[in-house]
Amino acid sequence: MAVPAFDPKELEVVREVPPRVEGFPPTVHFATPVSYKEGYKAMLSRQAIWQPAGLETTNFCPKINPENIARAFVIDANTTSGAFVNAEHGGGPDFFGIEWEYVAQAGGSIVRPGEPLLADANDWKEKLVWPDLKSWDWAGSAELNKEYLSTTNYVNLWILNGFWFERLISFMDFEGALMALYDEDQKEAVLELFDKLADLAIELIDLSVEYFPEIDGICIHDDWGAQKETFFSPDLVAEMIVPSMKKVVDHIHAKGRFAELHSCGNIIKQVPNMIACGWDHWSPQTMNDTQLIYELYGDKIITSVIPDNAAGIWQLSEDEQKAAAQAYADKFCKPGKPSYLSGVGRNPVAFRTALYQASRENYSK
Numbered sequence: 001m002a003v004p005a006f007d008p009k010e011l012e013v014v015r016e017v018p019p020r021v022e023g024f025p026p027t028v029h030f031a032t033p034v035s036y037k038e039g040y041k042a043m044l045s046r047q048a049i050w051q052p053a054g055l056e057t058t059n060f061c062p063k064i065n066p067e068n069i070a071r072a073f074v075i076d077a078n079t080t081s082g083a084f085v086n087a088e089h090g091g092g093p094d095f096f097g098i099e100w101e102y103v104a105q106a107g108g109s110i111v112r113p114g115e116p117l118l119a120d121a122n123d124w125k126e127k128l129v130w131p132d133l134k135s136w137d138w139a140g141s142a143e144l145n146k147e148y149l150s151t152t153n154y155v156n157l158w159i160l161n162g163f164w165f166e167r168l169i170s171f172m173d174f175e176g177a178l179m180a181l182y183d184e185d186q187k188e189a190v191l192e193l194f195d196k197l198a199d200l201a202i203e204l205i206d207l208s209v210e211y212f213p214e215i216d217g218i219c220i221h222d223d224w225g226a227q228k229e230t231f232f233s234p235d236l237v238a239e240m241i242v243p244s245m246k247k248v249v250d251h252i253h254a255k256g257r258f259a260e261l262h263s264c265g266n267i268i269k270q271v272p273n274m275i276a277c278g279w280d281h282w283s284p285q286t287m288n289d290t291q292l293i294y295e296l297y298g299d300k301i302i303t304s305v306i307p308d309n310a311a312g313i314w315q316l317s318e319d320e321q322k323a324a325a326q327a328y329a330d331k332f333c334k335p336g337k338p339s340y341l342s343g344v345g346r347n348p349v350a351f352r353t354a355l356y357q358a359s360r361e362n363y364s365k
Helices: 036-044 066-070 121-127 138-144 165-182 187-211 234-240 242-254 268-277 290-297 310-315 318-332 349-363
Strands: 013-017 027-030 057-060 099-103 108-110 154-159 217-221 258-262 302-305
Touching: 027 349, 036 154, 121 165, 121 187, 138 187, 154 187, 165 187, 165 234, 187 217, 187 234, 187 242, 234 242, 234 268, 242 258, 242 268, 268 290, 290 302, 290 318, 318 349
Parallel strands: 057 154, 154 217, 217 258
Antiparallel strands: 013 027, 099 108
16 A cells, blocks of 8 residues: 655644643644544554554443453443443453452452462363353444444454463462463463463454454453563463464454554563564553664564653653654654554644654655
8 A cells, every 4th residue: 555645734633632631732633644543554554654642543342241340441332421430340250250359549450369260270171161252242232332333443352351371360370370381280281271262262352353343453461571571481482372372363363353462561572472473563561662672573563662751742842842753753653664652641732743744754755
């Protein structure tokens, strides 16, 4: 696809969204040459038209999935209407009947540790009761969310409870899950379990895209690290997680959708494993050197990049904001090697205007 040349008329503000915090300017929307949906897809296809900056996506975590309720992470027509409030109604059983508890201070849910379902991964065939996904009221949810999904944004289905290490933690607590990955007496059972969980993921994806065809991409969570380091070696991830994870990513692509990994922690060492799985996009947390990750791997996976002085951009003069935007575009908005802007929130108007123009000019070269 040929990227259209930049037209200054695109800088016309077609819509303003009021700020979420008093004292901040509104978020402006420009006259983009294609819809936000198509612009975001173009970035993921390495044919970026402009620099996506957090406005182009609509997240979707339907209440029909009990895990979204358990994790207090419902995002659909129920939450926009006020019928479901995560902080009030979140928590409860997941796919496997494991109880999650909403913790207000954390803004999310956890499994209370100390009484894991599995003490040994070899027991999973006896103790796990697999969910009947087809029994859910898919048609009813599709009808309820028809208007919510009727958007020109890129619709991203989030699957917050993953199917690998995080899932194993919910079964075994953190220490037990980590040991099971290393223990020679449990590793084969874990590999078999992960493959079975991948099949469950595939069934969930198939039903989701059948009843919600508006879905453009699927984001799946699996945290691999903490503030300073990854939980396990890249070799272990390649052996224990990559085979079944690649199976799911390949299926997402076969359904004509994009695949995004959400994985927290300082895990730059694991990026080659993400690439081996075929993920289209990963958004590193701020403890990662996002600019280095882009330089090393940006031609193989789309990553989020935090600009220099991201938190301070709001305090810069308009001329300084424009200079910061041009510097970002020149370094991270390259044809065939796009990036996703991170760390600047909804973006100061001068910065975002300059970045839009600079990225349009760079990507259309």
